[in-house]
Amino acid sequence: MTAVKHQKWWGWGQEGVSFNYQGKPKFPGFVLDKLGVDITQGAVNVAAFSSLDVPGSQLNDALRAALVAAVGEENVILDDEMRVVHAYGKGVRDLVRVRRGDLGRVPDVVVYPRSEDDVVAVMAAVVEADGVLIPFGGGSNIVAALEAVPGEPRQVVSVDMGQMNKVLQIDEEAGLARIQAGVLGPDMEEQLNARGWTMGHFPDSFVWSTLGGWIATRSTGMQSDKYGDIADITRGLRMVMPDQVLNLRPLPSYSSGPSVREMVLGSEGRLGIITEATVNVHRMPEVREIQAYFFPDYHAGLDAAAEVSESDAAVMMMRVSDAAETEFSMANGKKSSAVGKLMSKAIQQVMLRKGWDLSEICLSFVGYEGTATHVRYEKSLVNKIIKQHGGLAVGKGPGTLYDQKKFDIPYIRDFLLDRGIPADVSETATPWSMTKQIHDETVKRAYQAMEETGQQGFIMCHLSHSYHSGACQYFTFAIADSTATSLESYDHVKRAVQQSFMDHAGTVSHHHGVGEEHSPWLEQDISPAGVHIQRKLFEGIDPHSNLNPGKIIHEGKPGISTNSVDG
């Protein structure tokens, strides 16, 4: 298991990699303006791991022996730091708690199966011992799907899938690849690319998330407009359940009763442990191009995106930032970079001549893939639509940069947290007819909630994924609270954002899942009868609640709730 990569126990990514604002002269001023914090002053140092009070493992000898028999001694890990790494995901609530030494119900052991047979043996051992199984992929979950229920009296086993990381087979005729569930994004794409293929699934968490994790949370990648979300991409799969192994063969479509495939998708460990999937893969495109545009305001950008999604162009992605996020992007661009140079005097002159309010402008990226002819054809269709909505094409440079840096954003969160600013994301999807209203109302309610906490805060948003009937909007928000109650402030804003989603025809989550974090809003989203259906499914498959209990449907009191201030 030494080969398995892990993130820092206290933050995003590997030790030694972090965000800095070198070459970004506008960044400190932006944060000072929006959040009242001077980031040029010293940051809080994260405490040494040795200062934490890690609860001892409660693993008993019988289960330990059974796990050793299942996966081998070297893959049964009781080490404190590894147990803490597996105690939480990487939501800001997780980061705040772990840094405070509030470690929750740390798993008693981490096991690293090498094969599906290993997973079967682990499942049998834990269910036999009436323990709790929590599957673990890249550890980047932000909805509290990886933590045990507080005070869980039973033995808690974190099942790290990191050794099951191979592309097993490519069916070149069908464009299907059979892949083990524990593979991290980059490792998977490297194996596929080497043979000329790509899966086309690039969520923000790509570097620190796995195929199994994507399936278990119904993940969506940045290029889903072309490649589909993970539900579209996943055709077949295998999942280890108590006493049996589910095997769904790879089928392009089917009519075989309620879709078992779609029950496993989004199941967050409550039905079993996904061991492999057979997924759609594509030949690497001949041309790939990301074009930048400006819109006079966000509503114009939303209108254009709706029209592009309905046009004959089938773009690879279309992203539109609202004015706040556009301002952030400008401040976060290196002065010498294409983004830094975007707002040149010349461009500003063009905008002013058009009568634009420079504080309202919105940056947009549209991605194209295919043959050179096809990219040219699509671009001409899209450029026409964007022009009709007052948009302005500003070239390829910023898009290329976006493409290179797209996975780096989570490092900023640690940087801000070091400076007393908890920040995180919430995203939703609605019909097109609600996109403007849900954006504007959510921003308004978030600022109201920030004001209620007495702390300065900031929220920004972009349209991230388009569909025939609607779109996903992705909000990032921060609150400048370095006090001991910072999580209460954060939760107060988070609650306002989630409730706004519910009140404006949005889903509780577009691609991060429910976990424990979003569980309080689930009945408002899919109606009490929908939750009833999910509950009956979980109870039927897992009558003794051995499989990641408390996720999606939380029977006790979740960490965050709709109606309490102290969470």
Added chain:
Amino acid sequence: MTAVKHQKWWGWGQEGVSFNYQGKPKFPGFVLDKLGVDITQGAVNVAAFSSLDVPGSQLNDALRAALVAAVGEENVILDDEMRVVHAYGKGVRDLVRVRRGDLGRVPDVVVYPRSEDDVVAVMAAVVEADGVLIPFGGGSNIVAALEAVPGEPRQVVSVDMGQMNKVLQIDEEAGLARIQAGVLGPDMEEQLNARGWTMGHFPDSFVWSTLGGWIATRSTGMQSDKYGDIADITRGLRMVMPDQVLNLRPLPSYSSGPSVREMVLGSEGRLGIITEATVNVHRMPEVREIQAYFFPDYHAGLDAAAEVSESDAAVMMMRVSDAAETEFSMANGKKSSAVGKLMSKAIQQVMLRKGWDLSEICLSFVGYEGTATHVRYEKSLVNKIIKQHGGLAVGKGPGTLYDQKKFDIPYIRDFLLDRGIPADVSETATPWSMTKQIHDETVKRAYQAMEETGQQGFIMCHLSHSYHSGACQYFTFAIADSTATSLESYDHVKRAVQQSFMDHAGTVSHHHGVGEEHSPWLEQDISPAGVHIQRKLFEGIDPHSNLNPGKIIHEGKPGISTNSVDG
């Protein structure tokens, strides 16, 4: 309820409409050659309804009173013919049985709710009485999903949704329409077309199937390559369950746990009664064109279809008939029609010059929709691919005709059955890497099975729907058996076809559902663990089996089974 249209009790469609071979001089010879039956000789007359021995209704006074209170006296129907119309779907096994007077467990009453409130009241009354509820749409089901379990001792209530047939609302900004579940295809499209919209869902059964039925069976229309199948199209829905009403709001995508939407899709009445759905609708396309092509053989056509599906063209449909179906189409085309004229001497000369074996040629239709520019662009991409695979474009005429006649095929089945030839369809989907093998093997096994029955038979096939990773192939087969054991012959062939699907990586059904007919193969398709998951779901929601029991998972002995000859 007088306004609700019904099909003949003994066959497809309305009384007075039937197939004839006038103007098709090749048709009788084709049937004589393939099936050894001279169709120009007199057909069997279907017996008068009055000659049937219809079992009396077992409805008791208490439930009758409760149903009258629920939907009004005029919507509670005990009439024998209406009860028989609701006793079966329209599979060939249904038609053979009903014509023989083998009526099975005829429902005790048919009710016609006018609103969701009515459905709630009916559900409450029937569950309270421990009766059985069978939802009924257009009555065109071919997998025995509409019949009560033989010998069902409880009261059986058929819930005909035909009065709930309105398009309630169109969200023009989102391209979403809220529609009642009981609407028949043509009535729905008429209401949508009147406002400039279409749903784009056109299954073979279109004229005699409903929105609710499509959802309950995971239906796919002929134009799904562009519009998606019903699972893609259905964004929100409402379903009446015991004690509650499920309400899923229309969302373009979501990550809210296992997909409840995808559990209702394909549920065939086992979770409740679908009352309405909010579906994707599209503006009527500017141009619509169906182009005909010939391929030298079926494998060349399959290769071309795979390449088209992966190309930058996004066609509305691509259909490729195998050589047998091509021969059938030629024989079924009117002499004076575009299809009749397809095999002109001139075209035959071209084919012979190319070295084609005329007995192997395959007819293909490709549909294009969009702006004139877009159709031109896609056509140029597709024409190039088809040419590379040896295909030959033969103009628009036959495609236009196909478009006009596409819903008439089921009438031929009644015509053949009148002449002692049971015929029906089975379809499957596989990865592209298996399309040739599953076609060739299924045809071979079907002929073996026919030989084993000692009867002459015929099977033909077309590729009907394409996806990135694979395609659906749709088989039609007939067996010339007019004896009392004709169903045994038919079942023997049907079993061979279904088992071939299982043995060659296919699904038990691509878009007709499971019902009772395909239930015996379900474990082979989705694995025993998959069936276990579905069973637990059904048991959890419907502990007393009031909701269309015996469908999808059949606990007793289904009408057809994998391993017995007498079914």
